[in-house]
Amino acid sequence: MPDIAVFGRYRPGTSPLHRMDPRAKLLLSLAFTAVAFVAQTFWGLAVSAVFVLGFFALADIPLGAAFRSVGPLLFIVAITALLNVFFVQGGTVFVEWWIFRISEAGLVSAAFLGCRLLLLLLGMSLLTLTTATLDITDAFEYLLAPFARIGLPxxxxxxxxxxxxxxxxxxxxxxxxxxxxxxxxxxxxxxxxxxxxxxxxxxxxxxxxxxxxxxxxxxxxxxxxxxxxxxxxxxxLHVLAYTRRDAWGAVAIAAMLALIMATNLIPH
Incomplete structure (x- = not known):
């Protein structure tokens, strides 16, 4: 058996992403997830892919290591794509047998949702790859602290x-x-x-x-x-403190959102 890919393993480094405040990275990761769902075309997914590749390059993490980190979760992508192949119908029918039918719309939907889920997994993996577990825990606790007033533990x-x-x-x-x-x-x-x-x-x-x-x-x-x-x-472990790097992260996510919304207007 080759070495098992481990999702969530921290990769130490000194890149700008490693030095960002964990709270900002957690919020930006959630924002990236929301923005990725805004994409309605393959052009929008292409914009998301460019930003994801840019973030990994900025973090100095090889793309191969990124794919290995999400390897244990790729079955989710495969199952989702397979379900869309058989349950989404429309356009030219390529294969039809008993109750199963593979059509053009099903293949397009499977490819689109598969790519979207893969980009989401890669984007979210950046949080665990560039942030120590204790830092993520501290950031999560800090962001939930205001809700403690209403009894949230x-x-x-x-x-x-x-x-x-x-x-x-x-x-x-x-x-x-x-x-x-x-x-x-x-x-x-x-x-x-x-x-x-x-x-x-x-x-x-x-x-x-x-x-x-x-x-x-x-x-x-x-x-x-x-x-x-x-x-x-x-x-x-560390004292949490926002810096200018966190503001640039927000600018990058905002630029990604603007470009994806622009691609949604492209006729298809």
Whole structure:
């Protein structure tokens, strides 16, 4: 098995994106998601792709590493595209068999939504690739803090999100370690997970979930031992402070929105 792609793994660096305030990056990531949904044509997606490629170049992150980071989630893109192929009808019919029909409109819709989802995954992956998990947690807690006045547990939600972001890479690395350990003991895995029966699946899943629960229990005991309570007064990895770089990020998103809205006016 090759190295497992891990979504959410932080890549240290000193690029302008790495040095941006985490709160600004979180807000800009949400703004990018909204702007990407404004695109109604392939020209709009092309504009989004140019901006995404520019952001990765600015962050000094190779495009191959970006695709590897979203590799575990590409099945979402594939399933969405496949559903559109069969459920969206219109135009020339290319294949028709029983209740299944593949038409021109279905293929166009599948390509459009597949590209949009891929760009969204790549754009959102920039947040985790250029921001440490603790910084994302602090930013999330800070942005939710005003809602604490109406009873929203901002700190608890931020802590849950931070643990989830940190646990996913750990979970995938643990799976890779268990796989290699089983191979060293003579286990054989095929491309079809069901061909070898439940014993092959259980040889991975049982140790994986046992290890996951052990890590969760260790984390809980460690937090209790340190009398962790969070909230005001706790120490933070970095002091959050907006800079001029954050303003340039907002300008870039606004320019992207303007260009995409212009492409929507192009006859198609």
């Amino acid at each position: 901002a700190h608890e939600l931020a802590m849950i999100m931070g643990i989830a972001l940190r646990f996913l890479p750990q979970f995938m690395l643990e799976l890779q370690t268990i796989y290699r350990a089983q191979i060293s003991r003579g286990a054989t895995f095929t491309a079809n997970p069901f061909k070898g029966g439940l014993s092959l699946i259980s040889s991975l899943m049982v140790p994986l979930f046992t290890s996951a629960f052990r890590h969760a229990e260790t984390l809980s005991l460690a937090m209790d031992a340190r009398c962790y309570h969070g909230g005001p007064g706790r120490t933070r």
